Amino acid sequence: MQRGFGWLxxxxxxxxxxxxxxxxxxxxxLLNRLMVLEYGLAAAIPAGLVAWHYVVQLSRPIWGHGSDMGRRRTPWVLAGMIVLGLGAMLAVQGTTMLAQDRTLGLSLAIVAFTLIGAGVGAAGTSMLAILASSVAPERRAAAAATTWIMMVMGIVISAGTAGALLDPYTEQRLMMVASGVVVAAIAVSSMAMFRLEKPALRLDRRDGDGPPPSFAEALREIYEEPEARRFTAFIFVSMLAYSMQDLILEPFAGLVFEMTPGQSTSLSGLQHGGVLIGMIVTGLGGSAFAGRTPVELRVWTMLGCVGSALALVGLAMAAGYGAGWPLTANVAALGFFNGAFAVAAIGSMMGLAGAGKRTREGVRMGVWGTAQAIAFGLGGLSGAMGVDIARNAMGRDGMAFQLIFAVEAGLFILSALLAMRVATVRQRTENQRSVQI
Structure with a gap:
């Protein structure tokens, strides 16, 4: 019996x-801040470029299907990393050109963010497909926690290092720092993938099923499968709720609680710390209990969604209560439940990735990655725009944030209901298979 990947x-x-x-x-x-502060662009321009790289990630199912068609996914991961690195360097080049020729600089930035979106889609989708196909079911939640915690650590370490090396800022220093980050990232990922993947390690190989279906056939099978269709809806709604707070938490702390920029930044850091703790706790719990049925991951997913909803209700109450509300504890709780929900959802995603009759992990992870990318792009934008519209309409900052936090809480409750329906359908399907056997 194949055991799949170990912890190393x-x-x-x-x-x-x-x-x-x-x-x-x-x-x-980094470039988002430089475009606004150093080169005087409207904040909407870098925000639009970031949104565009999410739009490009709609191609994730195509990349996933391409990796399904071969015996190894490693070439797709490494090719995606190279494209991502090229896009990052072109984005830096386009940024440094803004002072001389804004039209040319922005044109190059659009090309760069297109490459960034394509690289993330190809490398990220194929990497998740490897994880889904090569990790034993009882380790999937913990594996998801491990990889996502390491991703957050990568962001924190690179941001801290780049920030320290960029001071005092010059364009030459920016090119050197960016080059160092890109070269190091490609080198680390290349060494990590070296001889890692072996076709024989795939836990779900279906040699008797014939070749993988065409891209259109794969999408049709996913659409016709109730569990996959409902899980796609769950991913979209939950990630929409998850991302709506990204751009409004710090303005909320400043406008309603009169926090300084440093205090609001610390509050955001506290939330991210809570996310990491939630991921660790859920990863350990999922590893211990996920081996029997999908019910355990459903419990963690629903707990994370309901807990996030309650924390958001608390923030809505804080908007009306003002000073004296335990805001730090409230934000830390929100981060914890966000982390719990995120890891449990990813673990469920990996569990469902190999459940298709003919479709492989790549295209299925691509479809769910696309739903996540759309939700992230819409979530941050809708949250910020919603607060602006509500502030103008109501004339009171607190009431505007109350409305948006209440909408987010409602979306998390809807996500919990969707998660319950997905697990119910899955359990019914497995019972039917047991009867047939």
């Missing part, structure tokens, strides 16, 4: 995730 192999895949996060950080965080 899972950590190696986590290094790939960390490398992806490090390079994406350059474009979505």
């Amino acid at each position: 192999s899972i950590v190696r895949l986590g290094l790939v995730q960390a490398s992806i996060g490090a390079m994406v950080m350059l474009a979505t965080s």
Whole structure:
């Protein structure tokens, strides 16, 4: 019986995730600030470029299907990393050209963010497909926690290092720092993937099923499968709720609680710390209990969704209560339940990735990755725009944030209901298979 990847192999895949996060950080965080502060662009321009790289990730099912057609996914991972690195360097080049020729600089930036989206789609989808097909079911939740924690660590380490080396800022220093991040990320991911994947290690090989279906046939099978269709809806709604708070938490702390920029940044860091703790706790719990039925991961998923909803209700109450509300504890709880939900959802995703009759992990992970990318792009934008519209309409900051936090809480409750329906359908399907056997 094949046992699948051990923990060393899972950590190696986590290094790939960390490398992806490090390079994406350059474009979505560092260059975002430079475009606005150093080059005087409207904040909507870099925000639009970041949104565009999510749009490009609609191609994830295509990349996943391509990796399904071969015996190995490693070439897709490494090719995606190279494309991502090239896009990151072109984005840096386009940024440095803004001072001389904004039209040319922005044109190059559009091309760069297109490559970044394609690289993330190809490398990320194929890496998750390897994880789903090569990790034993009882380890999937913990494996998801490990890789996502390492991705966050990659972002934090690269951001801290790049920030320290960029001071004082010059364009030459920016090119050197960015080059170092990209070269290091590609080198680390290449070493991590070296001789990692062997076709014989795939736990779900279906040699008697014939070749994988065409791309259109694969999409049709996923659409016709109730569990996969409902899980896609769950991913979209839950990630929409998860991302709506990204751009409004710090403005909320400043406008309603009159926190300084440093205090609000610390509050955001506290939330991310809670996310990491939630991921660790859920990963350990999922590893211990996920081996029997899908019910355990459903419990963690629903707990994360309901807990996130309650934390958001608390923030809505805080908007009306004002000073004196235990805001730090409230935000830490929100981060914890966000982390719990995220890891449980990813573990469920990997469990469902190999459940198709003919479709392989790549295209299925690609479909769910696309739903996640669309939700992330819409979530941050809708949250920020919703607050702006509500503030103008109501004339009161607190009431505007109350409304948006209440909408987010409602979306998380809807996500919990969708998660319950997915697990119910899955359990019914497995019972039917047992009767037939």
